[in-house]
Amino acid sequence: MTKRLLIVEDDPGLQSQMRWCFSDELEVAVASNRETALAALRRHEPQVVTLDLGLPPDPGGATEGFALLEDILRLAPSTKVVVVTGREDKENAVRAIGMGASDFYQKPLDPDILTFVVNRAFRLAELERENQELNRRNGTSIKGIVATSPQMMAICRTVEKVAPTDVTTLIIGETGTGKELLARALHDLSGRCDKPFAAINCAAIPENLLESELFGFEKGAFTGATQAKKGKIETANGGTLFLDEIGDMPMPLQAKMLRFLQERVIDRVGSLQSVPVDVRVVCATHRNVQQLVAEGHFREDLYYRVSEITLDIPPLRERRGDAIVIAQSLLKSLGKHMDRASLSFSEDAIAAIEQHPWPGNVREMINKIKRAVIMADGKRVTAEDLELEPRGMVPGDTQLNLRQVREDAERTAICQALQTSNYNMTQAARLLGVTRPTLYNLTEKYRIETSSAESHY
Numbered sequence: 001m002t003k004r005l006l007i008v009e010d011d012p013g014l015q016s017q018m019r020w021c022f023s024d025e026l027e028v029a030v031a032s033n034r035e036t037a038l039a040a041l042r043r044h045e046p047q048v049v050t051l052d053l054g055l056p057p058d059p060g061g062a063t064e065g066f067a068l069l070e071d072i073l074r075l076a077p078s079t080k081v082v083v084v085t086g087r088e089d090k091e092n093a094v095r096a097i098g099m100g101a102s103d104f105y106q107k108p109l110d111p112d113i114l115t116f117v118v119n120r121a122f123r124l125a126e127l128e129r130e131n132q133e134l135n136r137r138n139g140t141s142i143k144g145i146v147a148t149s150p151q152m153m154a155i156c157r158t159v160e161k162v163a164p165t166d167v168t169t170l171i172i173g174e175t176g177t178g179k180e181l182l183a184r185a186l187h188d189l190s191g192r193c194d195k196p197f198a199a200i201n202c203a204a205i206p207e208n209l210l211e212s213e214l215f216g217f218e219k220g221a222f223t224g225a226t227q228a229k230k231g232k233i234e235t236a237n238g239g240t241l242f243l244d245e246i247g248d249m250p251m252p253l254q255a256k257m258l259r260f261l262q263e264r265v266i267d268r269v270g271s272l273q274s275v276p277v278d279v280r281v282v283c284a285t286h287r288n289v290q291q292l293v294a295e296g297h298f299r300e301d302l303y304y305r306v307s308e309i310t311l312d313i314p315p316l317r318e319r320r321g322d323a324i325v326i327a328q329s330l331l332k333s334l335g336k337h338m339d340r341a342s343l344s345f346s347e348d349a350i351a352a353i354e355q356h357p358w359p360g361n362v363r364e365m366i367n368k369i370k371r372a373v374i375m376a377d378g379k380r381v382t383a384e385d386l387e388l389e390p391r392g393m394v395p396g397d398t399q400l401n402l403r404q405v406r407e408d409a410e411r412t413a414i415c416q417a418l419q420t421s422n423y424n425m426t427q428a429a430r431l432l433g434v435t436r437p438t439l440y441n442l443t444e445k446y447r448i449e450t451s452s453a454e455s456h457y
């Protein structure tokens with residue numbers, strides 16, 4: 001694959017020096033401000049960008065550079081950005097890395113070091129691309145998870161790797177993004193799959209009951225404890241304990257939880273004897289735990305204990321293509337469930353699904369589609385049935401270029417044709433004016449389900 005580099009630099013002298021460094025081996029484009037840089041990004045789709053943070057109208061500061069960094073990562077998240085800072089400007093370099101830049105380079109220009117840094121960024125981009133390609137070919141075997149976005153594919157791949165181990169995993173993400181679904185996947189794909197999966201929601205149980213729910217109690221431990229009872233942790237013995245909404249666990253209990261995670265023994269309430277328990281712990285929360293730690297509402301030591309691996313699920317609105325493939329899959333399974341298997345989305349419904357910000361993520365989508373399946377007249381589910389604003393198909397401001405608009409449209413059309421033809425590949429191919437093998441390739445490319453869905457809902 002051709003290696004394409006975009007150099008963003010406002011100093012003409014440095015510009016030509018850098019171009020001279022690379023133009024033998026790479027296809028190089030140069031831009032001197034944000035606007036031309038974005039145009040070049042769309043046109044050339046460079047794998048690597050070197051970005052001078054001090055761009056006009058703020059050549060002495062870094063505001064324009066940071067704004068451009070944000071734009072690049074939003075439009076083309078897989079681009080590797082090497083930030084170029086002034087001498088001694090460590091603070092901005094660190095901030096840029098925190099925002100998602102892959103590396104930094106400090107002026108003055110040293111051709112050898114710069115070449116080394118840029119080559120390393122290309123290598124990283126290449127590895128990620130290979131990895132994505134592999135993912136696409138292998139697919140994911142995680143039951144119940146429908147996804148096409150690179151972010152979710154990467155998460156599924158991590159789940160497959162982490163599941164067989166016993167590392168404590170923290171899953172974070174907005175409400176309805178699939179945290180519990182992934183927690184179950186971690187259990188189902190582990191050696192513990194035929195042992196219990198015990199879930200407890202720390203936010204749903206009153207503080208004074210949570211301890212005995214988790215740790216159990218002995219007979220006579222408190223008034224009303226007429227007989228001993230096992231807690232969730234013991235119930236999960238041999239299997240997986242899922243601590244949902246761990247961010248809401250009260251402070252005193254956090255200390256007891258930490259002791260359990262360190263020593264793997266529990267003391268039932270009212271008992272003097274510790275019992276060893278073998279569980280794999282998975283936690284989830286929709287809250288910002290790092291902030292809770294900073295504010296003193298969550299113990300830092302517990303945070304490090306539970307986040308040996310963190311899975312950060314992005315919201316649906318940031319996962320390109322996922323909304324539409326999940327909606328299609330839901331319509332299929334919910335429709336079947338409710339004896340309306342032949343329903344499909346109208347064009348305005350599809351546009352509305354793609355443009356809605358989905359604050360409640362997949363859970364909100366399930367509710368909307370359930371309602372729509374009931375409300376729809378005839379065979380078409382409209383935006384109105386979904387209670388979404390009907391809107392035209394306009395390219396969103398998160399689209400990189402025409403290729404991406406085309407891919408989104410292609411994905412949507414294929415989903416639609418499959419549904420209209422009731423998942424008959426020959427008929428769908430005919431509707432789309434392509435051959436059957438082409439359709440198979442495309443459904444594989446976009447990870448669109450081609451068989452009838454089981455119902456998980």
Ligand SMILES: Nc1ncnc2c1ncn2[C@@H]1O[C@H](COP(=O)(O)OP(=O)(O)OP(=O)(O)O)[C@@H](O)[C@H]1O
Nearest residue numbers: 144145146174175176177178179180181286362363
């Ligand atoms: N990628 C997906 N494909 C198909 N279904 C999904 C996907 N993600 C989530 N769901 C479904 O959406 C619903 C909500 O998911 P889940 O309960 O796992 O979310 P959550 O993050 O735990 O939400 P909450 O914060 O509300 O507890 C479930 O019915 C789940 O099966």
Ligand SMILES: [Mg+2]
Nearest residue numbers: 179180244284
């Ligand atoms: Mg949940």
